[in-house]
Amino acid sequence: MSTPRELANAIRALAMDAVQRANSGHPGAPMGMADMAEVLWRSVLKYNPGNPRWIDRDRFVLSNGHASMMLYAVLYLTGYPLGIEEIKNFRQLGSRTPGHPEHDLDIGIETTTGPLGQGVANAVGMALTEKLLALEFNRPGLDVVDHHTYVFMGDGCLMEGVSHEACSFAGTFRLGKLIGFYDDNGISIDGKVVGWFDDDTPKRFEAYGWHVIPHVDGEDSDAVAEAIKAARAETVRPSLICCKTVIGFGAPNRQGTKAAHGEALGADEVALARKTLNWPYPAFEIPAPIKQAWDHREAGAAAEAKWNELFARYRAAYPQLAAELERRMRGDLPKTWNEIATQARAAALKESKPLATRQTSQASLNVIGPLLPELLGGSADLTGSNNTQQKNTTAVTPTDFSGHYFHYGVREFGMTAMMNGMALHGGFIPYGGTFLVFSDYARNAVRLASLMRARVILVYTHDSIGLGEDGPTHQPIEQLTSLRAMPNLSLWRPCDALETAVAWIAAIERSGPTALVLTRQALPQQPRSAEQQGAVRRGGYVLIDCAGAPEALVIATGSEIGIAAEAVKTLNDRGRRVRLVSMPATDIFDAQDAAYRESVLPKAIVRRLAVEAGATLGWWHYVGSQGRVLGIDQFGASGKASDVFPHFGFTADNIVKQVEELMKN
Ligand SMILES: Cc1ncc(C[n+]2csc(CCOP(=O)(O)OP(=O)(O)O)c2C)c(N)n1
Secondary structure, three states: OOOHHHHHHHHHHHHHHHHHHHOOOOOHHHHHHHHHHHHHHHHHOOOOOOOOOOOOOOEEEEOOHHHHHHHHHHHHHHOOOOOHHHHHOOOOOOOOOOOOOOOEHHHOEOOOOOOOOHHHHHHHHHHHHHHHHHHHHOEOOEOOOOOOEEEEEEHHHHHOHHHHHHHHHHHHOOOOOEEEEEEEOOEEOOEEHHHOOOOOHHHHHHHHOOEEEEEEEOOOHHHHHHHHHHHHHOOOOOEEEEEEOOOOOOOOOOOOOHHHOOOOOOHHHHHHHHHHOOOOOOOOOOOHHHHHHHOOHHHHHHHHHHHHHHHHHHHHHOHHHHHHHHHHHHOOOOOOHHHHHHHHHHHHHOOOOOEEHHHHHHHHHHHHHHHOOOEEEEEOOOHHHHOOOOOOOOOOEOOEOOOOEEEOOOOHHHHHHHHHHHHHHOOOEEEEEEEHHHHHHHHHHHHHHHHHOOOOEEEEEOOOHHHHHHOOOOOOOOHHHHHHOOOOOEEEOOOOHHHHHHHHHHHHHOOOOEEEEOOOOEEOOOOOOHHHHHHHHHOOEEEEOOOOOOOEEEEEOOOHHHHHHHHHHHHHHOOOOEEEEEOOOHHHHHOOOHHHHHHHOOOOOOOEEEEOOOOOHHHHHHHOOOOEEEOOOOOOOOOOHHHHHHHOOOOHHHHHHHHHHHHHO
C-alpha cells in the first residue's frame, strides 16, 4: 500500500513537472503543502468528483492561488473530469489549468484566486452562507446543510489587509465550520518574510476569537490529521491550523529558498528532486496503485448517495422546503418573480415627490425583499446612509443568525470579497452598500466578481459632488468611468424611482455583478409614456423628444437628468429641436442591437452634449469629435450641493448655453 508521503509526492511530481513543461509557474507552495492536501482530500473532505455541484459538499478555497498546480493535481488525482492532458497544458492558452485557478465548478474549482487574501474572504463568505442556510433549512434529525469550508492561505494572504477584515468578521460571527490552514513557510517572493512580516500569527487569530492550533508540522501527515480533528471538534470558533512547511519540499537545492517560489526548478533540479523524493516515474506518469489510492469517485458517489437518502427523507417530510432549497442553490428566481418585478415597477411609478435614489432604492427593496428571501443585504457601516436595510428585518448578530441583514463593519473590501463567496456558495443574492468613492477600497473584489460573473449587487450611494459638505475626499469623480471600464460589470446610475426599480430588477435577473449608483440628494420623478417606461430596461432611451428631426442631443444620467430635462424643455420652447436621452446603464445600452442604438442616438446628429457629474473620459465615445462633455475632471469641493453643482457648471442655464454654442457650429 502506498504511504501518505508517496501519495503526497504525486502532487509534488505533477507540480514540478507541469511548471517545468510550461517553464512558468510556482512549484514551491504545492510541494510544501502536498502533505496537508493529501490528508485533507483523502481523509477529510466531503466531495464527489462525479458531481462537483453537490450542494452539501465541503467547500475548498486555495487562497494562495499561485499554488494552482496543487489544486489541479488533486482534482486530477481524485477523479474530477480534468485529464492529464490538461495538467500537461498547464498555463497554456485555452486550457482548463490557467496560471491561477479560475472559478470552474465542472472541475471542482469553487472560486478564482490569485489576488492574495481574497480567497480567505471568499471562504468566510461561504462559511457564513452555510451557517445561514443550515439555520433556515435544517430540521431536527435532518441536517441537509452541514458542511465545512476549508481554506489554504500563505504568508501573502496573511499580509494582505483583506485577510484581517474577513478573519476579524469570521471570529466575531463565530463561523465554527471554517477551517483555515496557514502555509507557514517563511518565504515570499523577496525572500525570508521575517524581514517584513514578523507577526505572531497565532496571537493575531486568537485576538480575533479564532481557535488556533499552532506549530503543526505541515509535512507530517499524522500531525496534520490530528490538527484537523481538533479543528472539526471545535464547533463555535473558526479554526486556524498553523502548518510549518518547507517551500519546494524535496527539491534539494531550492527548498526553503525564494528560488522555489515562482520559477521552474530546471531539468537538473527536477531530476534531483525525483531522487530525493524517491519518485522514479517519468514526468506526468502516476503509477496505477497511487492513482487508485487517490481516486475518490466511488467513495464520493457513496457519500453523496448517503446524503441523497437523507435529502429524500427531508423532501418527504418538508416537500416545499426541499424544493425551495434546491431552487435557491440553483440560483433560479421564484416562479412569482415576474409579479414581484411588476409590483416593484408599479410602486415606483406611484412616486411623484422628489426623492433621492438611495430612498427609491430602499423603496424597491421593501417591495422585493419580503418576496425574495435570497436577497440578503448589508452595509459597510453606512446602513442609514446607504438605505440598504429592508423594512421589518433585523440584523444577524454573532449570537442570533435569524436576522436578514449584515452590519459588515467598516470593511468594504472584505464585505465585497465575502459577498463573492456567498454568491459562489449559492443560496443567496448578496448586496452590500458603501459610498461610491469607497468602491476603490473594494475594487479588486469587484473585479473578481466580474471575472467570475458572480451575482453580487453593489449599492454605491453618495454618487457625486452632490453629496455636498463632506467634500472632495468623499466626492467620487473618476469612479463611474473606472467601474464602467470593467468587463462584465453592469452599472446603473438611475435618475428617479422607476429607473431605480428597473435597475434592481436587472441586477437580480443578471448572472454577474451589478453596481447601483445612487444619490444622496433628492431628484424629481420624470414623466414617461408606457413605451418609455419599457425602454428603461434598454439602458438608454429617449426621455424627451422634440417635434421633427432633432438638431442636437443631450445625453445625461442620474442626478443630471433633472437639469438636463429643464434645459431641453427651455431649448425646445425657444424653437430648437433637442432630444434628451437618459442613459442609466451604458453597458446595457451598448449591448442593444444597432438599429435600436441608431434610433436613440442617430449618427446624423453630431451636435451632442453629455452631462454627468463625473470624469468626462468615457463620454467622448458617445458625443464624438464634434460633441461636448459637461463633466468634472478635477476633484470636487466641500459645500452645499446647491452651491457645489453650479460651481462646476451643472445648471440648466449652462446646459442651454452649451447646446446653443454647439448649434452655432
Ligand atoms: C494582491 C497580490 N499582490 C501580489 C501578488 C503577487 N504575488 C504572488 S505570490 C506572492 C508572494 C506570496 O508569498 P507566500 O504567500 O508566502 O507564497 P509562497 O512563497 O509560500 O509560495 C506575491 C507577492 C498577488 N498574487 N496578489
